[in-house]
Amino acid sequence: MSVLEPSLVPVFEEVVRRNPGEAEFHQAVREVFESLAPVVAKHPQYADEEIIRRLCEPERQIIFRVPWTDDAGHVQLNRGFRVEFNSALGPYKGGLRFHPSVYLGIVKFLGFEQIFKNALTGMPIGGGKGGSDFDPKGRSNGEIMRFCQSFMTELYRHLGEHTDVPAGDIGVGGREIGYLFGQYKRITNRYESGVLTGKGLTWGGSQVRTEATGYGVVFFVDEMLRDAGDALEGKRVVVSGSGNVAIYAIEKVHQLGGVVVACSDSAGYVVDEAGIDLDLLKDIKNTRRGRMSDYADERPGARFLEGGSIWDVPCDIALPCATQNELDAGGAAALARGGCTIVAEGANMPTTPDAIRTLREAGVRFAPGKAVNAGGVATSALEMQQNASRDSWTFAHTEERLEQIMRSIHDRCLETADEYGVPGDYVAGANIAGFIHVADAMLALGHI
């Protein structure tokens, strides 16, 4: 671990003490703190006004019971969460994650990251996150619907287009947003489009929202390459995961002339030297809700490797797009050995602190999720704009906006890194630029 600036040590200790057992939250806070030394030195008013301590304490945390009935008629029980972290820049904004690993520490780490990510987009959105330990795997459509309805029956009272605007994350896609929106509308008797994003295109959703996170990742990487006088054309890319972020990252890599040779799910990974067949992948994952092993069974020339590590596959560029802490120091060393020169995070915090260090030491350029994957939430903000003006934009126009936003986030990271004496450091650039944007708004709004 790097050494913290001395004035931040007691603040970090306080975070650990006040949030016991929440390792992922501690990790996310520490990573931001490690970037803040030059900021603390330059702007003493942040410390005087306790901005950093206030930022680490969520404005509101909601934990609730989610009972629902399974297809066999048994009552099932889950826990729901919404952490409304910071609203200095706009209504709380961030996704809902339905996954058995979800507990308060995961929701807090995601909510904390979301504050800075949302600030980096330049859009008027605060940071929040929510979810449940509900496991959608193997559940019928009816079970998913009843779960979503029960979840919203409690959560609705905390939401609103000017208050808190959830969206999807792992385990929550268009289908779930539909059931959640339906229940919100029914309970409140309001067609309040702006209360959720990621909606369907026929009922208030935005073009490109589905593709946005993955496309945005690749626009960001393309800008990193351009900055080095290079291009995606002909590059070998490895993408972990096979969910929404991974699928559309693969699509955009292929559109820009690169080739994705591997992707994965929790059971293992597929290597397909001819390049991942996206039509087949989308059919398996989106239509049939199947597994990567099915892909290998149906695609001539593709191999499925159970367990093992996708990072052993040699590549030029690696995009971890699955989940937190999926790329450890061993994986990072394997990537460097395999010739990888860029790692950009499509998921939230997929790279462990040790892995980031290993990549740096090996000279691999590394860009953090809060900058790289901000295209999803940025397009959510575009969806809110369209809802507010009862308008809907074309695919081409929306994609152009997304591309501009991603290229400008990239540039802001590098400019900020330069300004604070850490040139080329995307982690510091993203953390500092996001932090200053929120901190200045907090200063302006007084002691709240």
Ligand code: GLU
């Ligand atoms: N869950 C996504 C993220 O991690 C999107 C959030 C949103 O669109 O509000 O940023």
